[in-house]
Amino acid sequence: MGVPLPLWSPALLALALIVLPVLGLFARIDPARLPALLTSPAALTALELSVRTALIATVLALLLGGPLAVVLARSRFPGLRLVRGCVLLPLVLPPVVGGLALLYLLGRTGPLGELLRDWFGLTLPYTTTAVVLAQTFVAMPFLVVSLEGALRAAGSEYERISATLGAGPWLTFRRVTLPMLLPPLGSGLVLTFARALGEFGATITFAGSLRGTTRTLPLAIYTEAQADVDAAVAMSLLLVAIALLVILVARPKAVEGRV
Template sequence: MLWFPAVLALALVVLPVVGLLIRTDLTRFPSLLVTSSSLQALKLSLITATLSTVACVLLGVPLAVVLARSRVPGIRLLRSVVLLPLVLPPVVGGLALLYLLGRKGFLGQLVDWLTGQQVPFTTAAVVIAQTFVAMPFLVVGLEGALRGSGDRYEQVAATLGARPWTVFRRVTLPLLLPALGSGMVLSFARALGEFGATITFAGSLEGVTRTLPLEVYSQAEVDIDSAVALSLLLIVVAILVIAVARPRSWEGGLR
């Protein structure tokens, strides 16, 4: 009985991709992908998605540990706030970042006063927007893994005299490795496909903030064949990231 809804669910995912393949002009496909704007957008997407994934790890791992292990009052409310980007429309997230770090934002004015630089409509803004929408995917996975494993190993290490940093480095982090690998892959894939927050907070400047999803949107207004080809390229890159990197992360965590 499960086959029927399973096939429908698979069709809902696969058939739109098939529609793109049918629509693609295969005779022009290679030439559409090697234009300077397409290559710039692909390069920028890969660089910013990688940087945002690193930021997700550096910020998200400590946050997940705090959410999973802390017993302070209000931790449930804090968890809800952290997961807010998962349910917010990305455009709303972009507006929130713009009014935080823009010229009239309270933090943006401070950055402008200290450095003389503005954050919006720069490559740094792309990384910030991608991190904003991608980090909850990492935090959710890591917090779930920590709660599932419990804290008995950490308690034993602490009773044996291990310092908190030693417990985190030698006990907590090894427990997180499988979930960390999966979370990094999901964060990278989410950052790679980010559109709404990026165009709102960073704009669409060729070579500076125009990532591959923004290039698809830009080309859809002037050359639909190019937009379809770039969409397929984005799909292929995302599939390769998930299919290749995720199994490695699980294998690495099981060794």
């Protein structure tokens, strides 16, 4: 089937809108300074912090968001639709709003933040933990949504058969549901990691910005862009490279459009 002619020009425009800005970034590179900028302590510290926090956030999203996806896809209770809607909130909210929300709940003067401080002597803002929380907040819905979608698409027939053969819910989950989930899990995790890595708004609002502790790569790019655009561009290249790596190597099926 041929593509209708009128679709071509908007399609090309859409492609240009996505690709040209990234090419523009490459055009801004100062080749002479690039190696030094890429290996500057500020860039490497931020890269290390970013990868570390995004990995932890991805694991957290798996441990908490995975079970949530199964519950949302397989259980029935009043208000399920509302809960499903709430899970989508971080996808729709501007991340800055998410950061403010986290701050007012878990900040030093927030209701939960005060409890944490009085009971455990914990303060979250300005810590690496706060960065991980902000990243998990914005990235976890990607995992929940992709897993839940896969579960619903697969249907519960195999699980029902497993139950008729005498397997309990836990055994069925381990031997039937879990293996079905593995392929979509891969793409969900990759998306979650990529989103956590790029997190900016919630992090700078909730966690602040300090080198080595909370200044992840996106925050470092923002700070550098105030004074040294070449350094900011070099750091942006790091993020673009990681993003391309994620798309090319991990090849998440959701990204390629064949679930």
